[in-house]
Every structure is written in C-alpha cells, then in structure tokens.
Amino acid sequence: MRKALKGLLIIALSLVLLTGCSKTVNTQVSNGEQVIMDIKGNEITKAEIYKYLKLRFGPNLITTNLIDMQLEQHVTLDAQDEKEGQRLLEETKELLKEDFEQIIVASGYKDVDDYYNRVILSKLKNEKLFDTYLSENLKEITDGLSSAKVKKIKTNSKPQAEQALAELKEKESVTAEDFVSMANTYSNEEIKGETKVEHVYEERAELKFLNEKLVNAKPGLVDEVIMDGDAFYVIFFEEMDLEADKDVIIASIKENQSVNPIVSQSMFAHYSSLGNFTIHDTDLYDLFKESNPFLVK
Structure with a gap:
C-alpha cells in the first residue's frame, strides 16, 4: 500500500x-x-x-x-x-x-x-x-492514487450484508443499476447506492479497507463482505471514464x-x-x- x-x-x-x-x-x-x-x-x-x-x-x-x-x-x-x-x-x-x-x-x-x-x-x-x-x-494522477468509482451497501448486520451479496451473485452479470436496486433494499445510508470517486491515501480514517481494495481494482462486484468498525459493506466498482468523469x-x-x-x-x-x-x-x-x-x- x-x-x-x-x-x-x-x-x-x-x-x-x-x-x-x-x-x-x-x-x-x-x-x-x-x-x-x-x-x-x-x-x-x-x-x-x-x-x-x-x-x-x-x-x-x-x-x-x-x-x-x-x-x-x-x-x-x-x-x-x-x-x-x-x-x-x-x-x-x-x-x-x-x-x-x-x-x-x-x-x-x-x-x-x-x-x-x-x-x-x-x-x-x-x-x-x-x-x-x-x-x-x-x-498519471489517478493511476498514482489508484482512483476508482465506488458504490457500496452499508449495513450494521453481517447476515444482511451477506444476503445482499448472495442475491447479487445470483445475477449473471451485475450492473450498476442492479447494485443500486439492492442498495435500496439493504443499505442503511441516507443516499443509497451513491457513486463516489475514492482514492488511496494514508490518512484515511473511514473505509480503510479501500486502501487495499482500490489497488488494481477491476470494475464489478467485490466477492466478499467487508467489515469496517461496526459496519459491514458490499462493494461495487464502476467503470471509470477519464474524459466523461x-x-x-x-x-x-x-x-x-x-x-x-x-x-x-x-x-x-x-x-x-x-x-x-x-x-x-x-x-x-x-x-x-x-x-x-x-x-x-
């Protein structure tokens, strides 16, 4: 890292x-x-x-x-x-x-x-x-920062996060729209399924796991539930277009x-x-x- x-x-x-x-x-x-x-x-x-x-x-x-x-x-x-x-x-x-x-x-x-x-x-x-x-x-800047567009489902229950991940895995190919739909069902965030551009940086206080997951991240669903503090996350990386985004x-x-x-x-x-x-x-x-x-x- x-x-x-x-x-x-x-x-x-x-x-x-x-x-x-x-x-x-x-x-x-x-x-x-x-x-x-x-x-x-x-x-x-x-x-x-x-x-x-x-x-x-x-x-x-x-x-x-x-x-x-x-x-x-x-x-x-x-x-x-x-x-x-x-x-x-x-x-x-x-x-x-x-x-x-x-x-x-x-x-x-x-x-x-x-x-x-x-x-x-x-x-x-x-x-x-x-x-x-x-x-x-x-x-060069985004390569150095391992920047990526991230969507997440956040819950305070590991079984709920695992259920959301399992339902997404049942789909042949998970799209951003599929992930937002699942976020509307399971995520406890105010803005559900929001896309944010995230970067690797040492001083990160929240979502510290992203410093590892962002490096060499590929578009698509992360194949595991991730715990950070008291919360559990399901993560989806979107395709990022440097010109459009x-x-x-x-x-x-x-x-x-x-x-x-x-x-x-x-x-x-x-x-x-x-x-x-x-x-x-x-x-x-x-x-x-x-x-x-x-x-x-």
Missing part, C-alpha cells in the same frame, strides 16, 4: 535534479571570524550567524522562489481572474473593516498592493495552475483535504522539473533534500 501511496510522486514525472558538488562545499561570508555579539563570555561570530540563518530560512526561500517561478511562468490571469481578485480583496476589507491596513502591515506586507499581489493573486494563480495540472495529467474526479481530489496536498506536492515536483537548478552549498543541499525527497532523483 505504501508503494501505491508514493507512486503518484514518481510515476510519469521527470523530477527535478538537485545538483550537488562533487566536493564538500559550504558558502561563507567575509570576515566570518568577526564577533558579532558576546553573551556572558560566549562569543558568536558572523559565520555562526550566517550558518544559522542559512539553514533556518534557506529551504523555505528556495521553495518560495520555485513556487513563484512556476506561477509566473505557467499562469496568466485574465480579466475575469482580476475581477475575482478584486472581489476577494473587498471581501477581506469588509471582514477586517477599519483595521484592514493595520493588520496587513503588521503581518509583514508593505501595503495593500503588496498584500493583493502576494496573497490574493498568488492564491488565484495557484488554483489556476492546479486546475491545469489536474486536467493535463489526470491519468473528468469533472467528478477533479472535484473529488480538490475537495478531499488529505488527497489535495498529495496532488499539490506532485504538481510542485512536476513544474519544478521543467527547470533544473543547482544548490552549491552542501549543508543547504542536504537539508533541502531531506525536507523535499520527492524532488530528488
């Missing part, structure tokens, strides 16, 4: 190559031995402060610049986007009222324009890039708070791969590699 979870981050993606140096190289500052401060006899040098700042803020600075590069290079906002940006800005002003400018300045923004560009427009650009990435790479699949990814970050990370890797970059400092390279392993071959 873990292999399937990580598959999205590597399959069909040319991941960015972080180029380290063949020799140990650490960037330095001039006059590194200069003592900047002395705390009760403990001297702190310019070089020590530089190394702290480099390792404390360096990886975030690299990530921020990579994201900014991606948004600038791959996203163009149109008049409709600008209109939405202004709407969001006015909405924020209305929320914060007379404290708006004071709050954004206290939060580190130079002025309203700086906040608008760095927060609101960046948000719109990121959403637009995410939509493009999903649309253009949907097959595109909107539903994309919505399922964007709305799932566990799946969305996984795909966002793969988007970051994908667009970063379109331009190699070099980190010359060994300490910084190792630290960035540790926190972003999906970016390293």
Whole structure:
C-alpha cells in the first residue's frame, strides 16, 4: 500500500535534479571570524550567524522562489481572474473593516498592493495552475492514487450484508443499476447506492479497507463482505471514464483535504522539473533534500 501511496510522486514525472558538488562545499561570508555579539563570555561570530540563518530560512526561500517561478511562468490571469481578485480583496476589507491596513502591515506586507499581489493573486494563480495540472495529467494522477468509482451497501448486520451479496451473485452479470436496486433494499445510508470517486491515501480514517481494495481494482462486484468498525459493506466498482468523469474526479481530489496536498506536492515536483537548478552549498543541499525527497532523483 505504501508503494501505491508514493507512486503518484514518481510515476510519469521527470523530477527535478538537485545538483550537488562533487566536493564538500559550504558558502561563507567575509570576515566570518568577526564577533558579532558576546553573551556572558560566549562569543558568536558572523559565520555562526550566517550558518544559522542559512539553514533556518534557506529551504523555505528556495521553495518560495520555485513556487513563484512556476506561477509566473505557467499562469496568466485574465480579466475575469482580476475581477475575482478584486472581489476577494473587498471581501477581506469588509471582514477586517477599519483595521484592514493595520493588520496587513503588521503581518509583514508593505501595503495593500503588496498584500493583493502576494496573497490574493498568488492564491488565484495557484488554483489556476492546479486546475491545469489536474486536467493535463489526470491519468498519471489517478493511476498514482489508484482512483476508482465506488458504490457500496452499508449495513450494521453481517447476515444482511451477506444476503445482499448472495442475491447479487445470483445475477449473471451485475450492473450498476442492479447494485443500486439492492442498495435500496439493504443499505442503511441516507443516499443509497451513491457513486463516489475514492482514492488511496494514508490518512484515511473511514473505509480503510479501500486502501487495499482500490489497488488494481477491476470494475464489478467485490466477492466478499467487508467489515469496517461496526459496519459491514458490499462493494461495487464502476467503470471509470477519464474524459466523461473528468469533472467528478477533479472535484473529488480538490475537495478531499488529505488527497489535495498529495496532488499539490506532485504538481510542485512536476513544474519544478521543467527547470533544473543547482544548490552549491552542501549543508543547504542536504537539508533541502531531506525536507523535499520527492524532488530528488
């Protein structure tokens, strides 16, 4: 299962190559031995402060610049986007009222324009890039997530679930309509026989068995009753058409708070791969590699 979870981050993606140096190289500052401060006899040098700042803020600075590069290079906002940006800005002003400018300045923004560009427009650009990435790479994404359309019958009684499964097995070939009809008889869910697009993800709290069943799932009836907590399930996988079901699949990814970050990370890797970059400092390279392993071959 873990292999399937990580598959999205590597399959069909040319991941960015972080180029380290063949020799140990650490960037330095001039006059590194200069003592900047002395705390009760403990001297702190310019070089020590530089190394702290480099390792404390360096990886975030690299990530921020990579994201900014991606948004600038791959996203163009149109008049409709600008209109939405202004709407969001006015909405924020209305929320914060007379404290708006004071709050954004206290939060580190130079002025309203700086906040608008760095927060609101960046948000719109990121959403637009995410939509493009999903649309253009949907097959690779759904393969990595082992995505599938799922119908289920849920009961609190194992004998009822077994009876529903037995009746379905009597049919020569079970269709989605057959399954919905059986769900109307046996399922205790409010919306009976509903189709949902499900994905494999490690943080799944409900229907954990799907992390196993989705991998290599074939359309049709699952040949067993599955227990999850106090409930018993009969499962049916529907045929999924990436073109016809595109909107539903994309919505399922964007709305799932566990799946969305996984795909966002793969988007970051994908667009970063379109331009190699070099980190010359060994300490910084190792630290960035540790926190972003999906970016390293």
